Amino acid sequence: MEFSKIFLGNTALLVTVAYLANLIYKYALSRASSSVKYVSSVLLIIFCGWLSMFFGYNLSENVIFDLRIIPLIIATVAYSEPLTLVLIGVSIGLSRLLFGMNEAAIAGCLNLCILGVAAALLHAWMNRRSFGLITQGLMAIVVINVLNCLDIAFFGVIPAKQYFAEIMPVTLPLSLMLSLVFSLILRDFQLERNRMVQIKHSNVLLSTQAEELHKAKANLEERAQELAQSSQYKTEFLANMSHELRTPLNSIINFAQLISEDDEDRSREELAEYGSIIFQSGRELLTIINDILDLTKVEAGQLEIFKEHMNISEIPQLLAMHFEHEAERGNIAFDMRVDERLPLTLYTDPSRVQQILRNLLSNAFKFTHEGTVKLDIRLELLGNANAKEDWIVFDVIDSGIGIPREKQERIFEAFKQADGSINRRYGGTGLGLSISRDLSRLLGGYIELESEEGRGSRFSLHLPLQQEAEA
Template identity: 40%
Template sequence: MLAFLSQNFLILMVALALLALGCLQAWQYHRRALGKLNQSYEKILNNMLDGFVVQKADGSIVGFNAAAHKILGLSEDELLGRSSIDPRWQASREDGSPFPGNEHPAMVTLATGQILRNVIMGISSGVGEKRWISINSVPLFDENVANPSHVVATFQDVTQSRRLAEDARQARERLELALKVGRIGIWEWNMLTGAVYRDEQIYAMHERTADSFPSNWLDVLHPDDRAHMEQQLQDCIQNGTVMDAMVRIMLPSGGIRHLRSIARIIFDNVHQTRVLTGVNWDATEQMEREERLQEAKTKAEEASRAKSDFLANMSHEIRTPLNGIFGMLSLLKESPLTQTQKEMIHTVESCSEGLLTVLNDVLDLSRIETQRLHMEHAPFDIQQSAQETVKLLMPQASQKDLPLLFTFDPSLPRIALGDAARFKQILLNLLSNAIKFTDQGDVQLVFGGESRDANHFEYRIEVKDTGIGISRENQHKLFQAFSQADSSISRRFGGTGLGLTISASLAELMGGRMEMESDLGKGSTFRLILPLATAQVTPLHRVPIEKPGPEFQVNTSRTILVVEDNKINQIVVTSLLQTMGFMDVDVAEDGLMALQQLELKNYDLIFMDMQMPGMDGLTATRRIRERVGCPPPMIVAMTANAFEDDRRRCFEAGMDEFMAKPFTKKDLARILQHLDQRKAS
């Protein structure tokens, strides 16, 4: 029996040992499996982008993942054990007010067992910056315990998304403000569903509500605009083009409002029409402003025309008596005179020339302002033009014992394309001023420049003087019409103040500009920068004659008719012609009388005034050119109308030459010489 028990006990012990070994192996297996599971859970938690924390019933943190301390900006040691009610969080609500710790989602969940979702809270991170997080909190309960023992809180960093949302909100507010201030409304028409969206500005500019707005927008348009607008919309829809149209709408109050409507089609991925979207802009004020501007422009143009007409009439009325003065002076100078009488005549002649200069300056300014100044574009010798101008002013400089020096770089191109007369006018103005305002020293005309390319050269022409100079505060007045640097200068030196204004304008019309440098009491430098095309051809120069002489005899056998209504000018012209040897000179007082004279006698040459009572000179010239079977006479315009348009109208009517009043015997001889040359050729 003892042996039996002993044997069975041994078996039992072996069985128990085997059982214990199996249990141990099973426990070790489950432990390893649980460890792997925990590692998987930990790996999952640490790979989460959302923060994850576990908090005890007192709110202290006992567990967290890697994202938690990254979002919160705290190290593991700083995070472990920190409670939700810790003031270091500096928690705040979305409106900026403090977020009490006991109202923290985790604390509310621990207190109530409720699950909270998407609670927005601002906290101070570990690096001191404000972070915004969206928190979810879930309670954990122990078995048979009513209150949560732990809470799990997950959260996302929404700082960037809130910043973007805030930027979008501000942008939207700015856009809404801009649309409101600019009176711009937005609308959309879903062409698949027929749904129409209009913002508040659309309703406001139409003075309608959503309920009172017609279903078809075309119904609110002005009847005269509907067909055009419908066609615009159809083109936009069918062709995919942007519609941009002005349209009028009818207001419920009976008024009319101007809108600018811009729209385009938005397509889906397969280019099927989705939405016609557009904006309407209240352009009523713009249209009214444009109408006012157009009205003002019309009035300004009318005023400009009235000014131009006034100047033309003034020119005519002044030139006509001036012609009598110049003519009589020419006749007087050829009569026996004492020295005193000659000096008196010279004084009258000088004053008359001064008056004519003022008149020509005013007319030039008027032509420039009304864009009626014609600029020639022909080859001319720029060096010779300058030399002629200097020669013309030599007597003026000699009277003041001033050297007038001229320097022309021989490497500069001499032949340029431009208006030689206007170029000489600029030089004449600049040199005249320099001589006028210089008492000691000298006046210099210096030519320089640089080539732009093979066919263009930029001339830099300087007029330097050692005169009175101009102060800096007065230099800005120089190129203003009727202005001089100092009113005292006007009293001492005279002048209208138009010379520099006209010169600067002429330079601009020729594609150049004027510059100046000046020191008070030391002198001035006026610089003309003139880019001109250059040419290789030699320009033709018309050599003026001083008077008919042995080298050229005027054909005095011509029969001449003077058509002039002014009695004094009749006497002047006939007398001047007679002193030149023309004895067969008749007079007609207007165009009709001239035609009657031509029926009785053939004339070789007719001097024709433009403005006359009855039939004017232009009409008379056309009638003369229409005559058949009679030798055509040469016709010279002899008029006080000195505008370029007047010259053009004379030539268009059939005249051969143009002579502006006042003219001298020298001018008359020049015209007769030219006519003889033309007839001979």
């Protein structure tokens, strides 16, 4: 009867310790490293063995009966390293010596050491045979309990005849049954913990998926808004383009018709003026068509760049011929300055550089009602011995209407201008800056913008200062 009470008490203690360990793991060690969790579990197993002995049944002054083998049985199934099982067996055995050095304590220590080695060998054998978890648990319960009984009889602290006749028939069934019960309780703890881990993981996964769905929804809404804006911009562009194409075409058709009529009242001066208007309208129409073709080629990646040596000193002269009349007509001062440190030539595509500068200057004159338009060609040295990091900068500065800060990025996008009313008031397709930006990138440079509404703008074309061989 005493064996039953003590063994049940041992089992209750072990269940309590297991429950407390489960709480500690859940709230204190859940974020700890795997090594900390491993060491903590080994120490807990050894502590459970010592606790069983502490509350064991004193058969005599030195002999203690308890369920110290149950932690070792659990370890046989729980741990994958055989050396860990040997360590647990030896440690529980040594803890028996804490209750006094005597023949029974030494026998109990040796018994646990032997059981630790046997548990390690049993675990290695079961792994090679690939037994299931339940089969491993049952085999560990039976083998370690039987070996424990044989060791107790062999060491002779209790006479073998007395042990087999009076004690083992009571202790062995109790130990087998309580080992099985405790293993089932621990298995239930483990399944519950796994369920909690799976629920936590599922919650994290659902939260992540919900956040991703929210971001995807926001991206879709933003994309839909961009598509709607793009559709609106293209609609405005097509409406504006039809006007831009129709105006020069109508001029060409009307004045060509007037010239074709045989009217003797028209003087040679009138006919010359009609021809000049036709020429100007044709040039405007060609410019629009070239812009559209260039934009199409850039987007398709088919625009070719032909680099050669360009005479830098000729740029101001060519641009002056193109814009002097426009400056005089608008009563706008047109100033140009060239840095004396500039080299004689620049290895680039001359036609594309002139196209960019014409676009920038054309915009400057278009949006400047009075004041000055300047072209400043300067050298920008970064103070590095590597010439690849030096730039030639073409600054186009005007004192025009300026561009609001929030709209400065948008004007470089195709089909867009700073304001939808800009094209209706000033004309133009809205492609010039987009094409200029793409061309500058193809030439290895970039365009910077500094502007303030009502105080003018500065467009700076940066081109790399490089030699033919480097290019």
